Amino acid sequence: MRILIVKLSSLGDVVHAMAAVQDIRQAYPYAQIDWVVERAFAPLVLRCKGVHRVIPCELRRWRKAMFSAETRQAWRLFRSDLRQDDYDAVIDLQGLSKSALVSRLARLTSGGKRYGMANQTEGSSFEAPARWVADVAITLPARSHAVTRSRQLCAQSLGYTLPFYMSFGLLAQIDKGLADTKKVAFRTGLKGLVALVHGTSRVDKEWPLAYWRDLGARLNAAGFMVALPHGSAAEEAACQAIAQDLQHAQVWPRLALDALTDSLANCDGVIGVDSGLSHIAVALDLAHVQIYNFDTAWRTGPLAEQQAAPGGPVARQVSVFAQPTPSVEAVWQAWESVLGAAMVFKASTTRYRPSGFASL
Numbered sequence: 001m002r003i004l005i006v007k008l009s010s011l012g013d014v015v016h017a018m019a020a021v022q023d024i025r026q027a028y029p030y031a032q033i034d035w036v037v038e039r040a041f042a043p044l045v046l047r048c049k050g051v052h053r054v055i056p057c058e059l060r061r062w063r064k065a066m067f068s069a070e071t072r073q074a075w076r077l078f079r080s081d082l083r084q085d086d087y088d089a090v091i092d093l094q095g096l097s098k099s100a101l102v103s104r105l106a107r108l109t110s111g112g113k114r115y116g117m118a119n120q121t122e123g124s125s126f127e128a129p130a131r132w133v134a135d136v137a138i139t140l141p142a143r144s145h146a147v148t149r150s151r152q153l154c155a156q157s158l159g160y161t162l163p164f165y166m167s168f169g170l171l172a173q174i175d176k177g178l179a180d181t182k183k184v185a186f187r188t189g190l191k192g193l194v195a196l197v198h199g200t201s202r203v204d205k206e207w208p209l210a211y212w213r214d215l216g217a218r219l220n221a222a223g224f225m226v227a228l229p230h231g232s233a234a235e236e237a238a239c240q241a242i243a244q245d246l247q248h249a250q251v252w253p254r255l256a257l258d259a260l261t262d263s264l265a266n267c268d269g270v271i272g273v274d275s276g277l278s279h280i281a282v283a284l285d286l287a288h289v290q291i292y293n294f295d296t297a298w299r300t301g302p303l304a305e306q307q308a309a310p311g312g313p314v315a316r317q318v319s320v321f322a323q324p325t326p327s328v329e330a331v332w333q334a335w336e337s338v339l340g341a342a343m344v345f346k347a348s349t350t351r352y353r354p355s356g357f358a359s360l
Contacts (some may be wrong), residue, residue: 001028002085002109003158005035006102007093008059011257011276012300013146014041015283017093018048018168020150025050025169027160036082036102043258044280049169055081059098083107091157092116092134093150095126100133115157121149123299146300166303168283172265190248191223195264197272197281198228198242199235205273207291207325212242214328215271220248227252227267229260229277269342271335274300282317287342289334292321316341 003024007017014037021033032052037045039056046054057078062071082102086109092099095117103114116134120126121144131137138156140149147166155162198212216226226249228239236251243249255263261280264270269287272278274296281288282302290301297319320326320334 001031001089002087003028003031003033004085004087004090004103004106005033005093006090006099006106007035007037007150008057008096008099008102009038009041009094011041011044012274012279013094014044015168015170015276015279016146016300017150018170018283019147019166020093020154021048021050022167022169023151023160023163024154024158026163027155027158032085034085034087036106041257043256044170044261047171047258047261049171057102079105086112088112089157090114091154092130093153095120095124095130097127097129100127100130103130104133115153117153123296124149143298145298145303147303168285170261170280170283172284173262190225192225192268193227193266194219194224195227195229195267195270195272195281196242197270197275197277198238199231199277200273200275205275205293207273207293209238209241211325211328211331212238213245215331216242216246216249218328218332220246224248224268225250227263229263230254269335269339271331285316287338288317289331289338290317290319291326291331292319293323293325295321295323297321 005017005021007014024031024033033050034053034055035045035051036055036057038060039058042054042056045051058074062075065071082105086107088109089112090103090106092103103116113135114133115136115138116130117126118131118137118139121140122142136157138153140152151162196212196216198207200206219226226246228243228249228251230236230239231254239251243251252263264281265284267286270278270281271289272281273291278290288302290297301319302317316338318334318338320330322330
């Protein structure tokens with residue numbers, strides 16, 4: 001069976017869709033699963049266990065110069081790449097006009113079908129062409145978590161029962177990236193390394209800079225080195241401002257997405273706002289606190305299914321919500337909680353993590 005997943009963007013949404021791929025692999029172990037995604041996120045999809053081929057596109061960039069010779073040539077190459085194989089199932093997990101276009105261009109086997117959403121779910125984007133292009137449009141619960149929505153759509157499309165437990169299958173190079181930073185932490189007598197993900201594309205999702213400084217000081221006092229990733233000049237300046245009064249902090253260099261994933265995998269935990277990097281932390285199964293200024297954690301925050309352990313679920317990943325924004329004390333209490341849960345989890349399970357790529 002050949003299956004094509006269409007999930008183009010954004011970073012967090014792409015991460016959320018990875019769990020559906022793992023469900024498909026469990027139901028159809030010999031299926032060939034290909035994935036169309038924006039080129040910027042292709043390095044991460046290459047890390048998704050079970051993805052046979054990644055087909056990159058640049059629809060965001062092409063729309064800015066639709067009729068240029070460069071765009072026309074790039075589009076022809078993409079179309080040729082997309083149509084290399086015939087698919088038994090093309091599943092549009094995006095539900096937008098652009099993803100519907102990609103689904104329509106993909107070739108089907110005799111008897112193959114295109115699947116998509118029949119309706120919008122609360123808080124998500126949806127455009128009518130996605131329903132019109134689908135051979136089978138599937139109605140989903142109006143109130144669906146972003147991860148569960150993709151999982152349910154794939155399960156109903158391909159006719160299998162949704163597994164209770166889930167994983168993201170995100171592979172990380174645990175001995176690469178900035179592992180040396182963690183070694184420095186231990187050499188200085190610290191407990192480990194915690195990344196603070198403060199950057200976000202939306203200003204209304206930000207947490208106050210003074211709060212990050214306070215949180216970093218508390219982590220230092222508790223024996224943790226603070227790592228500060230960034231993806232822009234503005235975020236790097238914020239990193240420097242957070243680090244300036246901390247005894248144990250390091251501003252990471254700007255890293256490519258796959259290298260950044262490796263670096264996060266070498267951390268003992270992550271505290272961050274609702275952003276793509278925070279969702280990567282969840283997929284890597286790290287101890288994690290996700291900060292929300294809006295009551296939307298039910299839709300994008302950590303799910304209990306990811307945290308199953310012998311004896312029942314353990315909350316190693318939680319969200320903290322308050323308006324206008326959570327307090328430092330609330331976030332700190334949540335961190336202490338997930339850290340304790342992570343220690344219990346490690347004590348109750350045997351987790352062999354060999355050198356090289358590991359699925360976390």
